[in-house]
Amino acid sequence: MSGTSEGPTPAADLDRSAVTDSDKTYRKSYETTxxxxxxYAFSAAALPMVVVDGEGLVGAANEAFATLIGADRARLTGxxxxxxxxxxSDARSWHAYREVLRGRQAKLRCTRRLKHPDGxxxxxxxxxxxxxxxxxxxxxxxxDINDRRELQARLRHLQMHDPVTRLxxxxxxxxxxxxxxxAESYEQSGTGRxxxxxxxxxxxKAVNDTLGHRVGDRLLAAVAERLTRIADEAGxxxxxxxxxxxxxxxEFALLVEDSTGTEQLADLAESAxxxxxxxxxxxxxxxxxxxxxxxxxxHAAGTTATGLMQxxxxxxxxxxxxxxxRWTLFDPERNAHLVTRQALSSxxxxxxxRGEFVLEYQPxxxxxxxxxxxxxxxxxxxxxxxxxxTPNRFIGLAxxxxxxxxxxRWALTTACRQARRWQLDHPGEPPIFVSVNVAVRQVWDxxxxxxxxxxxxxxxxxxxxxxxxxTESAVMGSAGRPLQALxxxxxxxxxxxxxxxxxxYSNLAYLSRLPVSVLKLDGSFVRGFQYDxxxxxxxxxxEVVVEAMIQLAHRLGLTVTAECVETSAQASRLRHIGCxxxxxxxxxxxxxxxxxSELLDTRSYADTPVGNP
Numbered sequence: 001m002s003g004t005s006e007g008p009t010p011a012a013d014l015d016r017s018a019v020t021d022s023d024k025t026y027r028k029s030y031e032t033t034x035x036x037x038x039x040y041a042f043s044a045a046a047l048p049m050v051v052v053d054g055e056g057l058v059g060a061a062n063e064a065f066a067t068l069i070g071a072d073r074a075r076l077t078g079x080x081x082x083x084x085x086x087x088x089s090d091a092r093s094w095h096a097y098r099e100v101l102r103g104r105q106a107k108l109r110c111t112r113r114l115k116h117p118d119g120x121x122x123x124x125x126x127x128x129x130x131x132x133x134x135x136x137x138x139x140x141x142x143x144d145i146n147d148r149r150e151l152q153a154r155l156r157h158l159q160m161h162d163p164v165t166r167l168x169x170x171x172x173x174x175x176x177x178x179x180x181x182x183a184e185s186y187e188q189s190g191t192g193r194x195x196x197x198x199x200x201x202x203x204x205k206a207v208n209d210t211l212g213h214r215v216g217d218r219l220l221a222a223v224a225e226r227l228t229r230i231a232d233e234a235g236x237x238x239x240x241x242x243x244x245x246x247x248x249x250x251e252f253a254l255l256v257e258d259s260t261g262t263e264q265l266a267d268l269a270e271s272a273x274x275x276x277x278x279x280x281x282x283x284x285x286x287x288x289x290x291x292x293x294x295x296x297x298x299h300a301a302g303t304t305a306t307g308l309m310q311x312x313x314x315x316x317x318x319x320x321x322x323x324x325x326r327w328t329l330f331d332p333e334r335n336a337h338l339v340t341r342q343a344l345s346s347x348x349x350x351x352x353x354r355g356e357f358v359l360e361y362q363p364x365x366x367x368x369x370x371x372x373x374x375x376x377x378x379x380x381x382x383x384x385x386x387x388x389x390t391p392n393r394f395i396g397l398a399x400x401x402x403x404x405x406x407x408x409r410w411a412l413t414t415a416c417r418q419a420r421r422w423q424l425d426h427p428g429e430p431p432i433f434v435s436v437n438v439a440v441r442q443v444w445d446x447x448x449x450x451x452x453x454x455x456x457x458x459x460x461x462x463x464x465x466x467x468x469x470x471t472e473s474a475v476m477g478s479a480g481r482p483l484q485a486l487x488x489x490x491x492x493x494x495x496x497x498x499x500x501x502x503x504x505y506s507n508l509a510y511l512s513r514l515p516v517s518v519l520k521l522d523g524s525f526v527r528g529f530q531y532d533x534x535x536x537x538x539x540x541x542x543e544v545v546v547e548a549m550i551q552l553a554h555r556l557g558l559t560v561t562a563e564c565v566e567t568s569a570q571a572s573r574l575r576h577i578g579c580x581x582x583x584x585x586x587x588x589x590x591x592x593x594x595x596x597s598e599l600l601d602t603r604s605y606a607d608t609p610v611g612n613p
């Protein structure tokens with residue numbers, strides 16, 4: 001047995017010179033057969049394909065590709081492949097295609113819309129990849145995705161439109177709105193402005209509740225038809241019609257891109273109101289309704305979708321608050337007031353805790369002797385953003401959200417403590433009383449009697465040196481708990497005053513049964529005593545009314561304080577007809593507690609203004 005092994009020799013060990021002619025013939029025959037097989041598969045394939053050489057020219061195209069683009073297959077060879085599928089129309093795709101052609105990028109996939117010679121268009125997905133075995137050129141395959149695109153379009157339409165009205169829904173509306181507010185949308189062309197009519201049907205809930213949701217849906221569809229009609233009419237004279245959308249419930253919107261100004265939006269809103277005023281006939285039901293519309297029109301630059309919708313929503317609220325069945329144009333000043341009001345409301349309760357409130361005091365002067373008898377405590381809010389605010393800016397808010405209770409309790413305690421301090425600092429003088437305003441909600445939402453008793457005990461102030469002021473509308477007609485509270489306070493020795501008397505109920509018969517000590521005449525009566533020239537005389541009617549009220553009050557055992565006394569002539573006339581106390585700028589504006597301490601050293605005013613410190 002020799003050392004030479006038997007059997008086939010591995011190909012790796014064979015010298016190339018050992019390959020026989022028969023082997024070469026077989027391999028050539030195999031490669032030729034394989035190439036013909038590939039060519040046959042390429043030609044017969046249902047998938048449109050093109051072989052592109054290194055220069056970007058068509059080397060071969062199969063019949064499926066020629067059929068897809070409506071061309072003669074024989075004439076495709078040698079043409080620029082990129083032109084056949086419109087690759088050069090997109091800079092990004094064109095660059096990627098050239099990178100694949102040069103072997104510097106693995107593949108490319110993009111979507112194109114091709115136009116067939118017979119006029120119809122077809123959506124395709126183009127895929128480009130290098131040929132196998134490093135051969136120069138690429139293989140381009142094209143897939144017809146027209147059916148897929150149509151399905152996607154139908155699904156998108158369903159996703160973007162309201163099924164009841166067939167209008168654009170909230171999603172599509174905000175998509176269009178956001179696109180219109182992009183800088184490139186309004187900088188290149190158009191007016192650079194945008195407008196919105198935000199519409200809400202008045203009383204639509206009653207239709208649903210009484211006639212059912214089916215009738216309600218029919219009514220919404222009918223409203224949509226009318227709004228679409230007026231939008232189309234508005235678009236006839238311009239480049240495009242406003243977008244009509246249902247945002248939800250009974251809320252609709254008309255979006256005007258490239259608005260020409262507020263006049264265009266006003267006309268559109270007027271047309272919408274008029275269109276909806278005509279009765280609706282729905283399956284035997286004759287319905288009438290109205291709408292309220294908030295109108296916003298502004299420059300697109302600097303506007304956000306959120307900001308525009310907030311302005312529209314606010315303006316729609318104004319339209320409803322002003323009486324409904326109308327349109328209202330956005331007013332920046334009115335909106336600024338509401339924004340400020342909201343800012344104050346949201347920080348009011350915390351401001352009490354942070355100690356941002358202070359009291360100022362306005363003197364109450366005896367009309368007979370001109371001496372300082374008392375002061376009215378007036379609260380001020382030192383707001384960190386808006387500066388010093390007077391009560392008319394925040395008391396109403398405090399009453400709405402209930403923070404008037406802790407604020408009123410703080411004012412009561414602070415005023416009583418200060419009155420007691422004045423008393424201790426001026427032991428040789430008769431003490432002055434302090435008058436504190438009380439809101440009717442303090443009576444209902446807290447134990448006012450207990451709060452007053454606790455405060456007087458804590459500060460050491462005598463009850464007769466505290467006066468509580470309530471408005472006439474809060475006191476007149478009081479019954480139950482409010483009346484019981486007033487009676488308990490009066491029995492305690494606290495004085496009760498009716499503020500702004502003469503502007504509310506003026507129920508004089510009921511007045512005799514209330515535990516009231518003081519009437520404060522509203523300043524509107526006192527202003528009738530104003531003298532512009534020495535020869536002028538006051539309005540006789542004002543004099544008669546004021547004199548009658550003073551005499552009646554005195555017969556009931558009440559004292560009278562006149563507010564808004566600004567001139568010596570007013571003070572003289574009021575003193576002549578028997579008014580007990582005066583309050584106003586003639587004597588002093590509201591001042592700090594330290595200024596009152598200085599005035600206590602003098603006590604007499606003699607109708608001479610003291611002004612501010």
